[in-house]
Amino acid sequence: MATMPASNADTPWKEPLHDPGPVVVFDIDGVLADMRPFQYLIEAETSRQKQWKEFHRKFEKAAPIKAGLITAKRIYNELDIDLAYSTTRPEQHARRTLRWFEHHNLPMGPIQFRHFVRDGPRPAIEVKLRHWWYWQDRWAEQNPVLAWIEDDPASMHGLRAHGCPAWGPNELKVASRKHGSLKAALEAGPVDWAVLEKAKKDSYKKWRVAEDEWQAVRKQWWQEERQRQRQRRSRGNARGQGGR
Numbered sequence: 001m002a003t004m005p006a007s008n009a010d011t012p013w014k015e016p017l018h019d020p021g022p023v024v025v026f027d028i029d030g031v032l033a034d035m036r037p038f039q040y041l042i043e044a045e046t047s048r049q050k051q052w053k054e055f056h057r058k059f060e061k062a063a064p065i066k067a068g069l070i071t072a073k074r075i076y077n078e079l080d081i082d083l084a085y086s087t088t089r090p091e092q093h094a095r096r097t098l099r100w101f102e103h104h105n106l107p108m109g110p111i112q113f114r115h116f117v118r119d120g121p122r123p124a125i126e127v128k129l130r131h132w133w134y135w136q137d138r139w140a141e142q143n144p145v146l147a148w149i150e151d152d153p154a155s156m157h158g159l160r161a162h163g164c165p166a167w168g169p170n171e172l173k174v175a176s177r178k179h180g181s182l183k184a185a186l187e188a189g190p191v192d193w194a195v196l197e198k199a200k201k202d203s204y205k206k207w208r209v210a211e212d213e214w215q216a217v218r219k220q221w222w223q224e225e226r227q228r229q230r231q232r233r234s235r236g237n238a239r240g241q242g243g244r
Helices: 036-042 052-061 066-077 091-103 124-138 153-161 169-179 182-188 193-242
Strands: 023-027 082-090 111-114 145-149
Touching: 023 066, 036 052, 052 082, 052 091, 066 082, 066 169, 066 182, 082 091, 082 124, 091 111, 111 124, 124 145, 124 153, 124 193, 145 169, 145 182, 153 193, 169 182
Parallel strands: 023 082, 023 145, 082 111
Antiparallel strands: none
């Protein structure tokens, strides 16, 4: 097993796994990190009142979820299976996340974030589906997903509907007791593997069409946003020159 180093690359979270073999993907918040004490910062009625910047600054302060960390480290150390991660945290805060990983000695692996342009404000499940299909398109041949641990029920069921072997943390715990071991539960899957394979084949085309439409909208938005940014900079420069 050889995972990417945590500090030898400018953007280590984008590095693929180096060795072939199965991978287990972990959601971060709600599975590994507890952000609930800071939830009050984003519970205001209006978007303007929500303190997103302050909330994001708390990523490094999140308490570890003991059961999640134990499971992740068991999979990596005892089962010799590499890990990867999926989160709806904005990618601008990747380094805060990396520092939290290092502080809690979590095995490093690719981390997929919410992308500023590709995802924008869309719902968590749509971000997670992009992550799932990104993995399928680029990395699944060498590193097939053995399991995906997800605390949000909507995301978990949505991923399963697209052929992903997604588990809720408690569901995996119960299945481990039922099958006699964590390894046996992972190999059995949350549902029959043939069912997941069919769901994957049946869902991709429809998802691809919807995703292409969304990305076209986001591309147009980004072009317009860049133009607005240039205009703001020009006005700022003009005001600065006028004040001399």
